[in-house]
Amino acid sequence: MDRRQFIASLAAGSAMGLTGLMPAFGAAIVNVVVVGGGMAGTTAAKYLKLWGAASGLDVRVTLIDANAAYVSCILSNKVLTGETTLAALTYRYTKLAGLGVTVVQGQVAAVDKANRVVRLADGRTYPYARLILAPGIDFDYSALTIAARGLTADQALAAVPHAWKAGPQTTELRRQLVALTNGNRVVMTIPAAPYRCPPGPYERACAIAGWLKANRPKSKLIVLDANAKIIAEPVNFGKAFSETYRTIIEYYPGVTLKGVTWDSATPKLKTVSLLDAGGAAVTMPAEVVNLIPPQKAGRVAIDTLGPTGLSANGRWALVDEISYESKVFPGIHVIGDAINSKQPKAGHIGNQEAKICADAILRLESGRAPYAAPVTNSACFTPITPTTATWLTAVYRYQTDIDPATGQSLGTKSMQMVSGNPVGVASETPTGASGDNADAMKKWFASLMVDTFG
Amino acid sequence: MSFLRTILAAGLTISASAAAAQTAGPNDGRLLASNCMQCHATNGQPRPGFSSLAGKSASEITGEMLEMARMTPGKEPEKDLMAVHARAYTRAEIDLIAKYLASK
Numbered sequence A: 001m002d003r004r005q006f007i008a009s010l011a012a013g014s015a016m017g018l019t020g021l022m023p024a025f026g027a028a029i030v031n032v033v034v035v036g037g038g039m040a041g042t043t044a045a046k047y048l049k050l051w052g053a054a055s056g057l058d059v060r061v062t063l064i065d066a067n068a069a070y071v072s073c074i075l076s077n078k079v080l081t082g083e084t085t086l087a088a089l090t091y092r093y094t095k096l097a098g099l100g101v102t103v104v105q106g107q108v109a110a111v112d113k114a115n116r117v118v119r120l121a122d123g124r125t126y127p128y129a130r131l132i133l134a135p136g137i138d139f140d141y142s143a144l145t146i147a148a149r150g151l152t153a154d155q156a157l158a159a160v161p162h163a164w165k166a167g168p169q170t171t172e173l174r175r176q177l178v179a180l181t182n183g184n185r186v187v188m189t190i191p192a193a194p195y196r197c198p199p200g201p202y203e204r205a206c207a208i209a210g211w212l213k214a215n216r217p218k219s220k221l222i223v224l225d226a227n228a229k230i231i232a233e234p235v236n237f238g239k240a241f242s243e244t245y246r247t248i249i250e251y252y253p254g255v256t257l258k259g260v261t262w263d264s265a266t267p268k269l270k271t272v273s274l275l276d277a278g279g280a281a282v283t284m285p286a287e288v289v290n291l292i293p294p295q296k297a298g299r300v301a302i303d304t305l306g307p308t309g310l311s312a313n314g315r316w317a318l319v320d321e322i323s324y325e326s327k328v329f330p331g332i333h334v335i336g337d338a339i340n341s342k343q344p345k346a347g348h349i350g351n352q353e354a355k356i357c358a359d360a361i362l363r364l365e366s367g368r369a370p371y372a373a374p375v376t377n378s379a380c381f382t383p384i385t386p387t388t389a390t391w392l393t394a395v396y397r398y399q400t401d402i403d404p405a406t407g408q409s410l411g412t413k414s415m416q417m418v419s420g421n422p423v424g425v426a427s428e429t430p431t432g433a434s435g436d437n438a439d440a441m442k443k444w445f446a447s448l449m450v451d452t453f454g
Numbered sequence B: 001m002s003f004l005r006t007i008l009a010a011g012l013t014i015s016a017s018a019a020a021a022q023t024a025g026p027n028d029g030r031l032l033a034s035n036c037m038q039c040h041a042t043n044g045q046p047r048p049g050f051s052s053l054a055g056k057s058a059s060e061i062t063g064e065m066l067e068m069a070r071m072t073p074g075k076e077p078e079k080d081l082m083a084v085h086a087r088a089y090t091r092a093e094i095d096l097i098a099k100y101l102a103s104k
């Protein structure tokens, strides 16, 4: 029933609007299409249905993901070490379907903004009144030379796995680690920020180093960081690198990666090329390369919003964080890792961005303004060894941007940190890496995934 | 009550609550409290490792939040996760959150 029929039924003396028991029946239809069933998109679809029921609107939600199930990146470093499996980190959309979300498996190929239609690669189309893009990230290899004699470009990329989207690449990196001979060298590269999960690469380094220490103790892990220093939990990770994994990890900040080359006949003889922090060209041999490349918003966001709706570097979606609506294209919201934000690119906070976006859509469609000062939080538990973890939390609030130089208002608003652990001091995590924190991490992860997938 | 009067009465209630919604914002508490759900579960139900937020009174929740957020001059502030979290909110926000959770 559309708005016109609703008015007609009221005129006919229908009393159904008075019962309050069937809020959606006879209400205005709002079609929301969510692209990407990851941490952010799934939460948005779920909360649109949960909250939509009491909104007086008939909220119809379609969630489109390329895959039939979602594999969590969170805790996927523990797949590399054999502590868990991808199967154990796989989540289905059954509960969402139970809430009335229409779940579609398919690759979104294009968004027709003029006609407000989402088009899949197989030709199926989905019209929308509001579109939520939550495609996560894509990788940018454009500044790198990754080449192997005897391999296609794609085969070469797959042979130096990022494992930064949990899935086949995680399995491949695990396979390569297990195939190492004691004494072989692993190189991992960290891209310049911003990238998905600020502490993630350092956590990855601890995971690989922990596995090497126990299983290939003569091996080394060489960490090549494009950033000038450890950008998250510098004290916790600094301690892990220089104490816990002193015999395994060599950490080099300020590195510009140039590429990796090898011959497919000798896959364990790879050459990594880079400029060191002083700008000198260096090459180093490695048996395994875990290459985490620079990142940008998932392609569907870039294609739909670019170039005007993207940050100046063309990588991230420009949104107003009061509603996550594009600053340029009305009716299109973007949440999660794909946005330009001071909030970290992380699953826990992506979940909260999604709820704010869902609430704002319900208010906007009811003719009201979004809530004026939304609040989000980030919580990150980081395994340091198989039995210990640290944590970091921060709360963000939508407030006026201040020019740090003058202290004057810039006249714009965005999400800004208002509370958080002290960073860079001895007690970054009050208890340091502990078994209690590792236990809390498992409980936190389970709760987060229940809040997201049902 | 006649059918017409029912409609009128209901109409009044609806517009009165709609007006209240404009000022007090009935979903403001719901939105703020959703920022607890990643850990304390959708609707604040108990989860392993996390206290139930549902089933507490508003004054209990407010009291616990203020206690966790407290900064005593001259004393090292509490640094556990909930303390860092609780300190982010204004008193008005804590009241909105507590009121919403108590209604669950």
Ligand SMILES: Cc1cc2nc3c(=O)[nH]c(=O)nc-3n(C[C@H](O)[C@H](O)[C@H](O)COP(=O)(O)OP(=O)(O)OC[C@H]3O[C@@H](n4cnc5c(N)ncnc54)[C@H](O)[C@@H]3O)c2cc1C
Binding pocket: A035, A036, A037, A038, A039, A040, A041, A064, A065, A066, A067, A070, A072, A073, A074, A075, A076, A077, A106, A107, A108, A109, A134, A135, A136, A137, A163, A164, A165, A166, A196, A197, A200, A204, A298, A299, A300, A335, A336, A337, A338, A345, A346, A347, A348, A349, A350, A379, A380, A381, A382
């Ligand atoms: C090793 C590692 C550890 C991490 N640890 C943590 C942690 O401890 N805490 C934390 O909060 N975060 C962590 N993260 C980060 C977290 O995984 C991401 O920030 C989060 O997944 C982002 O959510 P998202 O919804 O934006 O993207 P995603 O979760 O990646 O979801 C995007 C979805 O969109 C789909 N998609 C994309 N394009 C299309 C298209 N064209 N058509 C159809 N579907 C499409 C994809 O299939 C995918 O399912 C970690 C990440 C890594 C790699």
